Amino acid sequence: MAENGEEKLLAMARHIAKTLGHNNNNNMADDILQIFSNFDGRFSKENLSDKVLDSDHRSCATLDHSLKSLDQRISHFVSSDHPVWADSAESAAFLDAVDDLVGVLSEWSSLASDKSVGACIARAEDMLQHAMFRLEDEFRWLMERGGESFDLNRPYSKSTENKMSFDSEEDDEEEVMNGEEEQQIPVALPLTDYDVVIDVLPSGTINDLHEIAKRMVAGGFGKECSHVYSSCRREFLEESLSRLGLQKLSVEEVHKKTWQELEDEIERWIKASNVALRILFPSERRLCDRVFFGFSSASDRSFMEVCRGSAIQLLNFADAVAIGSRSPERLFRILDVFETLRDLIPEFESLFSDQYSVLLRNEAITICKRLGEAIKGIFMELENSIRRDPAKVAVPGGGLHPITRYVMNYLLAACRSRISLEQVFEEYPKLDDRVASSTSSLSVQMDWIMELLESNLEAKSKIYKDTALSYVFLMNNGRYIVQKAKGSELGTLLGDDWIRKHTAKVRQYHVHYQRSSWNKVLGILKLDSSNGSMGANGFAKTIKEKIKLFNHQFDEICKIQCSWFVFDEQLREEIRISLEKKLLPAYGNFIVRFRSVAELGKLGDKYIRYGTEDIAAKINDLFQGSTGSNGSCK
Structure with a gap:
């Protein structure tokens, strides 16, 4: 040598x-x-x-x-x-x-x-x-x-003995072609844990592949080797996602789906994304690194070519959801997509950080932000829907308005994802300069929506011709809002001061209701000192007219207000007790004075229609809706 x-x-x-x-x-x-x-x-x-x-x-x-x-x-x-x-x-x-x-x-x-x-x-x-x-x-x-030779039935979990499957819940029928079973691309089996790594090739085969790859790279055929590798592994990934029920859909196809169809598709996407980013892609990364050990560039290029198509498929679907309809009903599913992608960003950053695949990582981050913008847009659409809700038809009996139920239940459901929403609204502009700078953007958003709802309800209350009924309407809806907010994430965001302020508002509506509805009745029962200067006959005539007027107005009020409705039993009881405290003593004193008039003493049964117990019973029949306690308005 x-x-x-x-x-x-x-x-x-x-x-x-x-x-x-x-x-x-x-x-x-x-x-x-x-x-x-x-x-x-x-x-x-x-x-x-x-x-x-x-x-x-x-x-x-x-x-x-x-x-x-x-x-x-x-x-x-x-x-x-x-x-x-x-x-x-x-x-x-x-x-x-x-x-x-x-x-x-x-x-x-x-x-x-x-x-x-x-x-x-x-x-x-x-x-x-x-x-x-x-x-x-x-x-x-x-x-x-x-x-x-890959054994689909052996366990692969690092921490459990559970078997895995990427099959969708529906059982796939066996396909037969030309009388023979179609060759199946191996995919993994039932998934109970994401802490797994799939070795879909035997260790000996991986070593052989590495030896060949080493020669092909040395011979200047590294790209050709990567191409063969990626074409084989890419098919495995695509088939695995397909088994999870995930379809390859264009943006237009996603937008054409009915909401129920899209909800089902989102559910499958969430499952497929978690399996892909937490199991399939890491397993492919590991396999690439073993086959192309010592050749980082070839390994990175091969991994990108294997995973790019599947990763783009997952990201394109999320992007289609992000740029779709801003209908408020879609918030919760879009939140699911946002949370899934957000939680997978660390996986994207870990897996797709080399020169060949960094664009995929950046695209994932961009789409996650776009989903956040979509969520903000949905809240803007909710605001618009509240503003546009017309004040045309009054709710019978001053009961709960559908928009109150809808908005409150919507916000309560949304606030179950409070952490995600706070992240989305982190850079949301302040809507009220009076709000302290320490208040979170999400709190400001919730406060603003509540303000819009209250303004809308106040406009609707003006539809009622009866002022007292308008206050019953505001009491009902105000009480519902406060009760829903108390003890919830929404209430935490709005704050204790907000709860106290709006509880006081409901009490104020109660006061206004009593004044507008019962002050005239209480005024009838009032006997001042000037009545004594009329003389016996004059006083008897006055008090007789008063009892007749009281009976008429009391009957009229009870007839009308027994068809009104107060949904909250506690509020209904508070109103009744308050009325009894004011009306019964005044009525009792009035009856005593009436019976003390000599000219009227024998005519008491003719003019005195109600005893105090009867008055209490009539009050108890108020706010029952269309019927009283005995089945009809008395």
């Missing part, structure tokens, strides 16, 4: 001298030979002169002989009609031959400008290309064979 190396060194020096001293410039050639001779005695004129150029021919002959030997060895494998890797001895011999060929090319490529050496190098490169083509076929065969 030492002699062969020295011979190559002399051949190199001789080649340089000949090249620099071309065009028959013998003097220049002699000068160059003299320089070499002074540098190293082995480069003497005698050793490098044309007289011994026959050694060049011997060197070329040596190279030619090596190539002929390699051609015989490699042709045996290239032309084989059975897989080389079916026999471990055969595969080892093939790899040795490829290594020797690559070594020859590496040693002699620097002399390629020499015509005879260049011709040999061209032969060697052609031989290498055929060897690479065969290695590519063997690589593909190993990938496919490894997949076929």
Whole structure:
């Protein structure tokens, strides 16, 4: 080997001298030979002169002989009609031959400008290309064979013994083609834990693939190797997502789906996204790193080509949801998509951080922000729907308005995702300068929606011709709002001061109701000192007129207000007790005065229609809706 190396060194020096001293410039050639001779005695004129150029021919002959030997060895494998890797001895011999060929090319490529050496190098490169083509076929065969031998029923969880499945809940019927069962691409089995890694290829196969990849990269065929690898693994990923029920949908197809269909699709997307980002993609990353160990660029490129299509499919669906309808009913499912993608961003950042796939990571972050903007847009649409809700038809009996129920239940449901909403509204502009700067943007948003709702209800209360009924309407809706807010996440966002303020508002509505409805009745029962100056006959006449007027107005109020409705039993009881405290003492005093008038004493039964217990019973029948306690308004 030492002699062969020295011979190559002399051949190199001789080649340089000949090249620099071309065009028959013998003097220049002699000068160059003299320089070499002074540098190293082995480069003497005698050793490098044309007289011994026959050694060049011997060197070329040596190279030619090596190539002929390699051609015989490699042709045996290239032309084989059975897989080389079916026999471990055969595969080892093939790899040795490829290594020797690559070594020859590496040693002699620097002399390629020499015509005879260049011709040999061209032969060697052609031989290498055929060897690479065969290695590519063997690589593909190993990938496919490894997949076929993959045991779907063995457990893969790192922390449990649970089996996995990526199958959708619906049982897939077996498909038969031409009387034979269609070949199935292996996918993993029932999933109960995301803490798993799938080794879909046997360890021995992975080692064989690595050895082939190492030769193909060394031979300049790294991209071809990556392409074969990614085409096989990409099919596995796509089939796995398909088994989860995820369809490949365009933006237009997503937007054409009914809301129920889209809800079902979102449910499948959430499951598929978690499986892909937490199990499938990490497993593919691990497999890439093992197959292309030592070649980070090839590993990164292969991983990107394997996962890009599936990742884009998942992201495109989320993007289609983000740019879709802003209907308030869609908030909760869009929140589900947002939360899923947000929670998977660390996985995107971990998996897609290299030069080939960083765009996927950036796209995931962009779409997550777009989903946040969609959520903000939905709240804006909710505000608009409250503003646009017309004040045309009054709710019978002053009861709860549908918009009150809708908005409060909507906000209560939304606030169950308070953490996510606070994240979305983190940069939301303040809507009220009076709100303290320490108040969260979500709190400001909720307060603003409540303000819009209250304004809308106040406008609706003006539809009622009866002022007292308008206050019953405001009492009902105000009480409902406060009761819903208390003890909930919504109430926490609005704050204790807000709760106290609106509780006081309901009490104020109660006061206004009593004044507008019962003050006239209470005024009738009032007997001031001026009544005594009328004389006995005048006083008797006045008090007689008062009892008649009271009976009429009391009957009229009870007849009307027994059809009114107070939904909250506690509020209804509070109103009744308050009325009894004011009305019963005044009525009792009035009756005592009435009976004390001598002229009217014998006529008491004629004019006194109600005792105090009867008054209390009538009050108890108020606000029952359309019927009283006995089934009718009395």
